[in-house]
Amino acid sequence: MNLRKANRRVSEKRDAAGRGEQRRRTDEQWRGRAQVGDEERDEKHQQHGKDTAPRGTCQTMCPARELRDRQLQNLLHHFEVLAGTERVRKPKGDPLRAVKEYSRPAAGKDSTNPSDLRPPAVLLRTVYSFVFDRLRSVKQDMIIQRVSGLNCVAILERSVRFLTYASYRLCGEPLRLYDPRINDTHLQENLSWLLDCYATGAGPHPNQEEMQALGLLYNLGSARAAQHIMELPERLRSSPAVSLALxxxxxxxxxxxVRVLRLARRLNFIQSCALHRHLATCARDLLLIYSHGHSSRNCRFPLDRLARLLSLDAAPAARLCQAYGVAVHQDDQLVFTKAAFTEPEPGKLPCKLYHSVVAEKQRDFSVGNIIHDGA
Structure with missing residues (x-):
């Protein structure tokens, strides 16, 4: 049986349940504007019927009142502490490093006080490497003030890059440190808002090609994501980044x-971060296809050749094969058989097994370069 026929047979046996759930969640998030959380709907409701949106006057990343209160309650993050006061009982807050915390709207609480709202220019300065758990607060201020235009685009671009990087860098970490579902929800919401800004706002948008491609790579296989790209003007569809993503x-x-992994070598670092969550599926499918197409007791397949196809070193490639029931002989030869193929136990293959495919592209780029400029 040749690989083409094996490919068709394998596709019929694919794990439809898991992929169907992922596509369902992804497609729901691509229906027009992504759904916002309950707290953000409440904030929009507060603004309904008002002719003028509030305008923030706070010129620091954290309002002075909040910084004072959190200092008194000893609720400062260690990144926000004033240098030299780290060891005192109640460290002092650094106004140049403290960042406004997210807080749910509460009855009787005025969330539109200008002195507590950061205008777009300050919000733009606020979006940097260590503010993952503050991005919801950034978006909250944007929604209340109805921020739009180029400042809105610039903030959302940095937010999308940050969340995309986090989806790669933190995958596999304990839930107490990183929840992939929460990260995915916020990434999809910010991405949908950004794409809407591109469609409805005046340019120029020099990063649009990059972000359109990033959205498709992150939502690989989504019919709605692909349809969105096909509805773009020809100039965008034919751009190098979008063409490669397509x-x-x-x-x-x-x-x-095999073709996915081959084309993936042409992606830059942040694009590879977006593709990262699909690499496990590609590796699994490749082994399943080869287990059917090369199924024979007497057939030997070189481990180093498979490792090159997977963009992995020999050791992790061998570990991957063994997890899926592919026999690895001492002479680094593989034996594929249909009957031996098996799905590994959950958690047996850590996500970081595929990190080398992405990490090699980071080179000397800092996280700041990645988030602010792309890479």
């Missing part, structure tokens, strides 16, 4: 993991 998406839909 080719990868087509190969993914055709159940051609």
């Amino acid at each position: 080719s990868i998406n087509r190969a993914f839909l055709e159940r051609n993991p």
Whole structure:
């Protein structure tokens, strides 16, 4: 049986349940504007019927009142503490480093006080590397003030890059440190808002090609994400970044993991971060296809050749094969058999097994470079 026929047979046996759930969640988030959380709907409701949106006057990343209160309650993050006061009982807050915390709207609480709202220019300065758990607060201020235009685009671009980077860098961490579902929800919401800004606002938007491609790579296999790209003007669709993303998406839909992985080598670092969550599926599909197409007791397949296809070193490639029931002989030769293929136990293959595919592209880029400029 050749690989093309094996590919078709494998696609029919694919794990539809898991992928169906992921696509369902992804497609729901791509229906027009992504759904916002209850607290953000409450904030929009507070603004309904008002002719003028409030305008913030706070010129620091954290309002002075909040900084004073959190200092008194000893609620400062260690990144926000004034240098030299770390060891005192109640460290002092650094006005240049403290960042406004997210807080749910409460009855009787005025969330529109200008002195507590940061205007767009301050919000833009606020979006940097250590403020993951403050991004909701940034978006909260943006929603209340109805921020739009180029400042809104610039903030959202940095937010999308940060959350995309976090989806790669923190995957596999304990839930107490990182929840992938929460990160995914916020990334999809920010991405949907950003794409809406591109569609409805005046430019120029020099980063639009990058962000359009990033959205498709992150939502690989989503019909709505692909449809959105196909409705873009020809100038955007034919740009190098978007064209490459479309080719990868087509190969993914055709159940051609070898082509997906080959094309992925042309992606830059942040694009690879977006693709990262699909690498496990591609590796699994490749091994399943080969287990059917090369199924024979007497057939040997070189481990180093498979490792190159997977963009992995020999040791992690061998570990991956063994987890899926592919025999690895002492002479680094693989034996594929249909009957031996098995799904590994949950958690047996850590997400970081695939990190080398992405990490090699980071080179000397700092997190700040990645978030503010892309890489």
